[in-house]
Amino acid sequence: MWLRTLLLVLLAAVSGTVSAERIKDITTIQGVRNNQLVGYGLVVGLTGTGEQARYTEQSFATLLSNFGINLPPGTRPKIKNVAAVAIHADLPPFTKPGQTIDITVSSIGSAESLRGGTLLQAFLKGVDGKIYAVAQGNLVVGGFGFSGADGSQVISNTPTVGRIPNGAIVEREVPNMFGQGDYLTFNLNSPDFTTAKRLSDAINELVGPSTARAIDATSVRVTAPRDLSQRVAYLSVLENIDVKPADESAKVIVNSRTGTIVIGKDVTLLPAAITHGGMTVTIAESQDVSQPGPFSDGETVVTQESLIDVALDDSRMFVFNPGATLDDLVRAINAVGAAPADVMAILEALKQAGALRGQLIII
DSSP states (O other): OHHHHHHHHHHHHHSSOOOOEEHHHHEEETTOOOEEEEEEEEEEOOSSOSOOOHHHHHHHHHHHHHTTOOOOTTOOOOOTTOEEEEEEEEEOTTOOTTOEEEEEEEEOSSOSOOTTOEEEEEEEEOTTSOEEEEEEEEOBOOOEEEEOTTSOEEEESOTTEEEEEEEEEEOSOOOOSTTSSSEEEEEESSOOHHHHHHHHHHHHHHHOTTSEEEOSSSEEEEEOOSSHHHHHHHHHHHTTOEEOOOOOOOEEEEOTTTOOEEEOTTOEEOSEEEEEOOEEEEEEEEEEEEOOOTTOSOOOEEEEEEEEEEEEOOOEEEEEOTTBOHHHHHHHHHHTTOOHHHHHHHHHHHHHTTOEESEEEEO
16 A cells, blocks of 8 residues: 555664765855845836736836936836835855845736846845845746736636846945954854764864864854964864764654645654544445336426445554654554544554653644
């Protein structure tokens, strides 16, 4: 059955040993990170799929005034080929002025599509309100949409969002803490006390005692040279050191919508006895034709008949001994032919009874 196959595949997937990983793959360096940029602009050149809104008209009038063109008061230009958009991007660390970054452009009004549009010069600001990049260029839109006169529509993906590869030029560098102080701090992507200790031990073994010190479950502080060129070379050595991450904590994750169940290899059970049984109710509707007798004045009528069948499965009981493993649990569940809903009920009952050693997460 499909449940047995699923659980056996999960058993094989989680039973493998954790292999060593490089420090650069499991950590980030404190103070070295991306910075979010956001801006506002106008996309022009649309084929009638833009919008006619007050803020779009105001933005369009401001754009014209920057070029010395002033519209008469009260004039409402027909600008269905223009759309107001929000622009956002991530500015990677150490990006220098003159380099380019990718940007994403999204309609903020009632524009139907940005396909074929061009973003005019727009400023991208950081959280401090300063301008860090200037964006402009032709949009690449993966979606499309068509509508008919009767109101019917055909839409694929999202035509109101587009990207411009290398669409923004960086104008200002974001300062960082990489070259400051006498230490570098590695932050684990998945906080764990055991992994933090193993990371510090691996660095101390290569560089020397007391070079690295685990501060908490996330951070490991490492002594580093102040000279920037030496610090870069030093970090290139550290980030390639292999560290074996600690095993994940025992977890059982249940997706109540899809019936997917993932059981970690360290999940164990305390002594427990479980009964499993179910009742199946089948209701079938059928139609029958009632014919009148020969030479009678009766009429042919259609009658409705209902058939109700109730089947009660035999209840079964199985016992878990102390320290039962994931394999024991899988075999027992398969033995009773449990459906996903039954498995979730069994796991919840075990957790409530305190017989499940592990964290039960239902999403």
